[in-house]
Amino acid sequence: MDPILRYAQSKQSAAIALIRQFVECESPSDDAAAVNRFASLLAESVKDIAKVRPHFAASRGRNLRCEFLLPGAVKKGQILALGHSDTVWPLGTLSVMPCRRHEGRLWGPGVFDMKGGLALFIMAMRALRDLNIPVARKVILQVNSDEEIGSLSSRALTEEIAKRSAAVLVLEPAGPSGRVKTSRKGVGDYHVVVRGVAAHAGLDYEKGASAITEMARQVERIAGFTRLARGITVSPGVIAGGTRSNVVAAECSLDVDVRIPRASDADFLARQFAALRPFDKRCRLEISGGMNRPPMERTAGVAVLFEKARGLATDLGVELDECAVGGGSDGNFTAALGVPTLDGLGAVGEGAHAANESIFIDRLPDRTALLAKLVAGL
Template identity: 50%
Template sequence: MVALESPSFDKPLVDEFVRFVGAQFAAMGGQVEFAHADKFGDHMIARFTGSSSERILLLGHTDTVWPAGEITKRPFKITGGRAFGPGVFDMKAGILLIAMAIDALQKVARGLPKCVTVLLVSDEEVGSASSRTVTESEARPCRAVFVLEPSLPGGALKTARKGIGRFALKAIGRAAHAGIDPQNGVNAIEEISQQILKLQKMTDPVRGTTVTVGVVQGGTRPNVVPAEAAAEIDIRISSMEEAERMTKMIKALSPQLPGARLEIRGSINRPPMERTAETIRLFQLAQKVAQTLGIALKEGSTGGASDGNFTSALGIPTLDGLGAVGGGAHAVDEWVDIQLLPHRAALLAGLLSERL
């Protein structure tokens, strides 16, 4: 699977990989369909019938952050008990684990104890704009959602994730000659600079909130008082209450320089995945299964988001980080512990067998 590259913005390559994965699930008895996306790869849905009517959603993604051709620079390899290659940890090993768990239950238990829907979206790494409605639609009839994103260090599961907001701030001033009549200009870069300082001060570690101005642009020439400047802002929040508070604060920003104007766009892109009582219950079930496998399972939280944020926000019990154990997500040294893959597949299979 790693050799079949699937960059988020390369629809032909992602579609090729999605069809390959779909064929594997179809060969296992899944009813496979594809939800078309115009700009991104199609989203794959595979449905398996179980002995009970209860349905579980296994959620993941097929896209990776790596551009086409990366596999020629870093071919897939296994050395020292670790698998390396672009996308191996995030999250092609997770797709493998889904197949391993379903296959094990079909062979050992002679069938699935519950109905299972496998949903692999193609745009998770770039915001899930084309797949969010598909994810929410498939999740609603499900008793629980298990997300096969990579684990936290040491194999810990994710019981909370921060939500993400993306905002664009534009400062509009007035151009003027920097040497002849600068007093007639309104410096948009000066305005955006003052706004950036205000934004950075909104970070609140106690609330678990971070505000990062990651991109700044402005001006045209050094001898022109800049008429426009812009900043792109990333915010991370731990609760919907905090999301609403931060959205109001950012949209309430006002110009600091006489004659300047501000334009503010953006919103919360992904709601936070909060550590609810139902999430804790699912984790405790996972701990119970892990104990039978001789595994001491832990939990944790992360500032990164996944499509599990969407399902959790719907009120559907969601447990994340059930994917591979490894490290280096989005890094050139990305790796997976292959010796632990059977353990993780057994953990997922055990969860699918538990009464929820």
Template identity: 40%
Template sequence: MTSSSPSLDALFTWIRTESPTHDRAGVNLMMDLVVAQMQDAPVAVERLPGTEGLGDVLVLRAGPQTSEPGTLVMSHLDTVHPVGTIDNDLKLRIEGDRLYGPGIYDMKGGAWFALEAFKEVARKGTAARPMVFLVTPDEEIGSPITRPMIEDLGRRSAYALVTEPARDGGQIVTARKGVGRFDVHVEGRPAHAGSRHKEGRNAVYEAARQILAIEALTDYGRGVTTTVGMVSGGTAVNTIPQHCRFPVDLRVETVADGAAVTAAILGLTSSNPDFKLSVTGGMNRPPYERTEATAKLFDHAKSLAAEIGFDLVSAPRVGGGSDGNFTAALGIPTLDGLGIDGDGAHTLQEYGLISSIAPRQKLMARLLETLR
């Protein structure tokens, strides 16, 4: 396959380098590519070994060497697609303006051109503030090893820019729901389904009761949703199940609703003392609420986009979480959705729009040069 533009060859290499979160080797190959990308630029590269079996973390620094709060840029290089996807179900290809491939939209396209913008501004020496670019390996599973680092760097930053993909038609993100994750385990009493049915206590049956209670917590008017998407229980069709387990997904718009619904889920009780019910978990990402400071940051980005030649629109509150949730919750003005335009995140129809790369790369560069 040949590119329509020589400048995209490096991006094609990125897409061919498959990097699902738990494939440490693949993620670290992506980190190698970033290190190589920065070799000829005045950028300090710090590489931190990953923990818990996950890939490494990169912290890139450039710009003025002062103690003032800087501008933090964040990208993740892990994807959800298993190794082999590019050879089978989602081949790298160009169809018109669409560039297809695993991870191109979420979020290798945005990470790649943001790094190019970062490098360009570093070379020119035109950054308005110290610049820090955090490249992470674990966002797709909730950033378990990098959250402390994100929050530490966030507290020392004046602004945070996140290269998650743009929304419908290139919209930017200025608010996201918070995300909660819980695990529920029901233990009953096993018995033969034929000869000892009355002695059994069906854990799947009790789990179904709990699922109904959890799903009933959904309140669209408040922007609260609860979802049980997987259930696992039982050992044989003719055995009363002793165990049943299921995870719960929670989305909320406000910190208060996060606390209230978390308390409701953790406070679930069994309908019968013969069942043991265990619930663990909590809020995984705090809500990212649009503040006056973030609105002002968006207005600045919108004016820069107009100078470049495109209209920047803010999306309504987004349901999915990102690392921007962490910085926004700390009160740091945060712009998200600065990545490539396209569609199909986490699907086998994932693509990015080639035409969105140059203008959005220029927008990132101008933000780094003008955020004072």
């Protein structure tokens, strides 16, 4: 058996204990104090094997960079592992969704997305150290504090370090049956406001121009920008407008989620939104927003990295497949810079952002071993 796999199997209970510790330290994106508590816990858990440097952001929790102290001569270049400390779950979720082991899985808020992935990487680095397996490059784990809310505070930090890295390993949840993610759609938000003319719905109906009626017509047009065959989706997600039923609505607003598989699709959508005109000339349209994360495209560099990982997985007796997904991650930023990026290298499980969030315990050793072999083999 592969020595790293054997090591990871022997450390199974330590891995579970670390994941449990991480899950039981709740860290919702919008609670800087909670995210910082988790960052401190993570820093503490690697202090014997890494140099940890915090990077403070204005209003958010702190981002961390951990440089691992690994055997081997460090040549030029480095490998970047990317993760995030925040979760979508509010404080107190543990009381209704406790971290528990049941039916071969570990359950709990953030266990899959992505505290399991962070713990696996740390276990992988411990394996390299304990087994004295040399690495050729410097290895940095960057843990961002605000991935679930668009990475506003961490994006520049991620891009800066990715540019200096030979490859990026993203510890986000795996796809179905452990698939890694070799392409992700780009994600954007558009915000549309209609300004109409208020009037008494009974006394002066014809003097009013309803922002709601106007928006209803615009919504259909906007949703029509979707091009399913090209993978472009445009989804009106939130709508609000009006004040009282007897007032012709003066204002209505709409938030629209957009997803694109290719960077060039951003221009297509920008043109579509810019071309919107009011049906009722008395209404005004205000349009803002655009892309937040560029797509992660399956470049030649991504394909080479995937083939490498697939070969290493085969050595572990695991068949590794790839998948393309609609959700974005910080890997979108690094791939868009042309840095070979492999995503979904974290835990195998299901239910990200959902009540059934859980990971498969029997997949912890082979995922740990794959991460260790990738780091050693790049």
